[in-house]
Amino acid sequence: MSEDSWALSVDQQEAKAPALKHLNTKQKKTNSNVVPGDGEPGDEPGPADQSLLHKMIRRSLVRNRNEVEVLQRDPNSPLYSVKSFEDLRLKPELLNGVYSMGFNRPSRIQENALPMMLAQPPLNLIAQAQSGTGKTAAFSLAMLSHVDPANKWPQCLCISPTYELALQIGQVIEQMGKFCPDVELAYAIRGNRMERGTKLQQQIVIGTPGTVLDWCMKYKFIDPKKITMFVLDEADVMIATQGHRDQSFRIHRQLTKDCQMLLFSATFEESVWGFAKKVIPDPNIIRLKREEETLDTIKQYYVVCKEEEDKFTALCNLYGGITIAQAIIFCRTRKTAAWLTVNLMKEGHQVALLSGELAVEQRAAVIERYRNGKEKVLVTTNVCSRGIDVEQVSLVVNFDLPEDIDGNADNETYLHRIGRTGRFGKRGYAVSMVDSEHGMDILHQIETHFNRRIPKLDPSDPAEMEKEFNS
Missing domain, CATH: 3.40.50.300 (P-loop containing nucleotide triphosphate hydrolases)
Structure with a gap:
């Protein structure tokens, strides 16, 4: 009952x-x-x-x-x-x-x-x-x-x-x-x-x-x-x-x-x-x-990758090439989030993992630790995509682009995700990983929906990253 x-x-x-x-x-x-x-x-x-x-x-x-x-x-x-x-x-x-x-x-x-x-x-x-x-x-x-x-x-x-x-x-x-x-x-x-x-x-x-x-x-x-x-x-x-x-x-x-x-x-x-x-x-x-108005404070990019391991390499290059206070990385599945967390920790990063099998109190404790700076990177599924303000977040990464049940771009979730950075009038960065033709189609749908071009970024080129992120 x-x-x-x-x-x-x-x-x-x-x-x-x-x-x-x-x-x-x-x-x-x-x-x-x-x-x-x-x-x-x-x-x-x-x-x-x-x-x-x-x-x-x-x-x-x-x-x-x-x-x-x-x-x-x-x-x-x-x-x-x-x-x-x-x-x-x-x-x-x-x-x-x-x-x-x-x-x-x-x-x-x-x-x-x-x-x-x-x-x-x-x-x-x-x-x-x-x-x-x-x-x-x-x-x-x-x-x-x-x-x-x-x-x-x-x-x-x-x-x-x-x-x-x-x-x-x-x-x-x-x-x-x-x-x-x-x-x-x-x-x-x-x-x-x-x-x-x-x-x-x-x-x-x-x-x-x-x-x-x-x-x-x-x-x-x-x-x-x-x-x-x-x-x-x-x-x-x-x-x-x-x-x-x-x-x-x-x-x-x-x-x-x-x-x-x-x-x-x-x-x-x-x-x-x-x-x-x-x-x-x-x-x-x-x-x-409308939260779309906050997009002016967020610089958006995409990175082309061949497979999941390439995404991880690009992420490490990205993290090593720019100064980041705190980052949130969004994954589509719990399995990917767990795998990514383990590998980031092997690279020496302080990482917190947040996913839907945690009880509400456990999720709150993870986010509170992250907000207090105990961990610098938060790997999460969609449990963290809406309404959580952490002032120090300077980078959001879509390790997987958000899709709806029909396989189309989930524009609302994308907006909520990248909106975790660029808060309180500060400049923020959002980077999306694209690993297939379907992923590129999702990206184009997002560009069309928000009427904004998202430029390509090469994280293996430190000079380009420095130019883009400091412009």
């Missing part, structure tokens, strides 16, 4: 207890999508695992300065972005909570989203934000600011696609609200059992769609008509999960028209847009600027 299709039979409860203000997070376990086989396409973890991974490794809100663009429904609105948390005129206990968590200034998404979320009268919002950019802290702060502690019923409701992600949100709220003793939090998640006839008194409820729906409609633990702020997190993950889309709609239909609606998604594909527009009426919109 899926975690969110779990339904509590009140008559069969083994233990009856009120909703928890605090959950023992030591008992929390993280599921990982272990992909069988040799790491063929599909080695990338599921969207929920990927989001959880980002939450675990991207803790600093100051590091992530993603550019955003704001599309306000009212162009004459006086709302403005904030540069400090003091500008928001928060309650002192909330400001203390923010600073106690080590947040010293708002991230980009917070600068633009928080004034809208805290506005009076309330404004609805659709926002694009990767996990780890500070959006969880933003809507947590909005919920804590929104509630009236004197009212002992749920006022803010947040739904998240998985048990683990819901706990992550709850932890942020509990930390941020630790100086607000009269504000309490309940978890509408699997295993948290309620007694028949109980009415929740906690002002904030975090949960997964199926359990929240049961608590609203089946067991009447929550009165949805009293909810005045509704947050739907990880919308792209939500609609990718069977049943969650319908459950989210059903929860939404129970809310009043005056309820403030906030939706967050890491991506804005058409399916997400369609979902968001049905759930969030008259929204203000914040979205990340």
Whole structure:
């Protein structure tokens, strides 16, 4: 039975207890999508695992300065972005909570989203934000600011696609609200059992769609008509999960028209847009600027090789011919990634290996070591292609070019891969290995898609490399 299709039979409860203000997070376990086989396409973890991974490794809100663009429904609105948390005129206990968590200034998404979320009268919002950019802290702060502690019923409701992600949100709220003793939090998640006839008194409820729906409609633990702020997190993950889309709609239909609606998604594909527009009426919109715009800071090249061993030789020449702070090397299969890691270590390189059979916690530990400079080279499959910022990465190598299931260029993955360099306005380099006519065709498809010519590089010619990389 899926975690969110779990339904509590009140008559069969083994233990009856009120909703928890605090959950023992030591008992929390993280599921990982272990992909069988040799790491063929599909080695990338599921969207929920990927989001959880980002939450675990991207803790600093100051590091992530993603550019955003704001599309306000009212162009004459006086709302403005904030540069400090003091500008928001928060309650002192909330400001203390923010600073106690080590947040010293708002991230980009917070600068633009928080004034809208805290506005009076309330404004609805659709926002694009990767996990780890500070959006969880933003809507947590909005919920804590929104509630009236004197009212002992749920006022803010947040739904998240998985048990683990819901706990992550709850932890942020509990930390941020630790100086607000009269504000309490309940978890509408699997295993948290309620007694028949109980009415929740906690002002904030975090949960997964199926359990929240049961608590609203089946067991009447929550009165949805009293909810005045509704947050739907990880919308792209939500609609990718069977049943969650319908459950989210059903929860939404129970809310009043005056309820403030906030939706967050890491991506804005058409399916997400369609979902968001049905759930969030008259929204203000914040979205990340297209990552293609960052390509101007990345110099792209390709290298022609005959076989895998030639790729390795070219890689060693490349690494020896230019000054590299840190590098990420993308492989198509786990087998290739493991082989490459062993051979690079034989050459004396400090190498970390990241692939899909690792649990989420293990992946986070590998990336944290790499971010801290313990290893200079990260060899990975697609588990690392999206949204991971390491400031020192100066080189990305496509040891294998990314392809979709039909054997065509996977342009989106290529963009996410090379986007791991050239971060924070610094110059970066991306080199792709081409070992066949098919590989050359993939490269041409990428050139056509992005309307950019990718020049050929000869890594065996140190003079040419020095000229290219220093131009």
